[in-house]
Amino acid sequence: MKSLFKVTVLAATMAMALNAQVFAEENAGKAAAAPAPAVSAEKKFDTDDQQAAYALGASLGRYMENSLKEQEKLGIKLDKTQLIAGVQDAFADKSKLTDQEIEQTLQGFEARVKASAQAKMEQDAKASEEAGKKYRDSFAKEKDVKTTKSGLMYQVEKEGTGEAPKDTDTVTVNYKGTLTDGSEFDNSYSRGEPLSFRLDGVIPGWTEGLKHVKKGGKIKLVIPPDLAYGKTGVPGIPANSTLVFDVELLDVKPTPKNETEANKPAEKPAEKSGK
Structure with missing residues (x-):
């Protein structure tokens, strides 16, 4: 065996x-x-x-x-x-140990590892939730910070010019994303490569938040978990994390009406880039 x-x-x-x-x-x-x-x-x-x-x-x-x-x-x-x-x-x-004893021991060990990992994940999720609430409460007191009905918080640093982007528009941005403790999980500036995507193809906090600036504008987004990755999280972003983004809207390109549905992305760019 x-x-x-x-x-x-x-x-x-x-x-x-x-x-x-x-x-x-x-x-x-x-x-x-x-x-x-x-x-x-x-x-x-x-x-x-x-x-x-x-x-x-x-x-x-x-x-x-x-x-x-x-x-x-x-x-x-x-x-x-x-x-x-x-x-x-x-x-x-x-x-x-016999083969049977080895197998039984490792099965028990695997169960312990899974239980410990689950407990740590729940502990980290709770800590992230508490840290996020504390950060949002503090951010709300800063100058010119606004909170929408959905819970999104934003601070416009530069309004930009032209029209605000629509859901079906393709936008090009530079950005830096951090957790509330300042840990950086994504940065297009460091990569030297702006990101382009349809506005309705990213996490809800981005889809809503970028409508508050125009081309050339800069905005800080503080996104609660339910507008980001919620209770699951993604690699580098623990469950229940509040995300902080500094975003510069470089360009906005409307999608032609006859291409709106045909070009709708099947996968969210944010899931690839870490947003």
């Missing part, structure tokens, strides 16, 4: 290979500019297979070390000595 332990190690190895591929793709453009790393003249291995085996072991060790750190964040602290002993005993075919 194939034990869950063997399946776990295989999954870890596959994850490492995927991470290596992603890392290589992300850094492909940096290779030419970066100086070549120094290579030791000393020969460390007799064969390529020896070096490959060592590299795999080192990568697996790093993966396991990172996993232990992530589990510690959930309040679960595994004994590294026992982890290494388990690997050594498995290679020596001297495991202290």
Whole structure:
């Protein structure tokens, strides 16, 4: 019977290979500019297979070390000595546990991890909700801040000129997005690339908020969770987060009437960019 332990190690190895591929793709453009790393003249291995085996072991060790750190964040602290002993005993075919015991133990461990992760997620969501309310209460006292019926808060820094954008218009913006503690999760300025999208293709807080400025205008949006990502959140944005955006409306292009429905986006640009 194939034990869950063997399946776990295989999954870890596959994850490492995927991470290596992603890392290589992300850094492909940096290779030419970066100086070549120094290579030791000393020969460390007799064969390529020896070096490959060592590299795999080192990568697996790093993966396991990172996993232990992530589990510690959930309040679960595994004994590294026992982890290494388990690997050594498995290679020596001297495991202290049967395949059935290994599988049962890992199933119980998986249940503990899921329960701890759920508890932490709920705790973080509650903290985000409280921090968001506190921030919005404070922001409401600032000069020229307005709150709409939906709960959206905004502060116009520069009104701009022309007509305010409509739902079906395509807008081009530069923006910076942060959580209420100042943590930045998205920034088109840093990327050096403004974003264009149909106004009805983003989160409700943006669709409503950008109608309060015109081309060339600047606005600060404070968006409550129910107008952003609500109780689910997205990577980099915890559940129940209030989002803070500084937005510059660079351009507004009306969509021709005969193209309004044909060009309606099937996917919200905000879900790709982090808004």
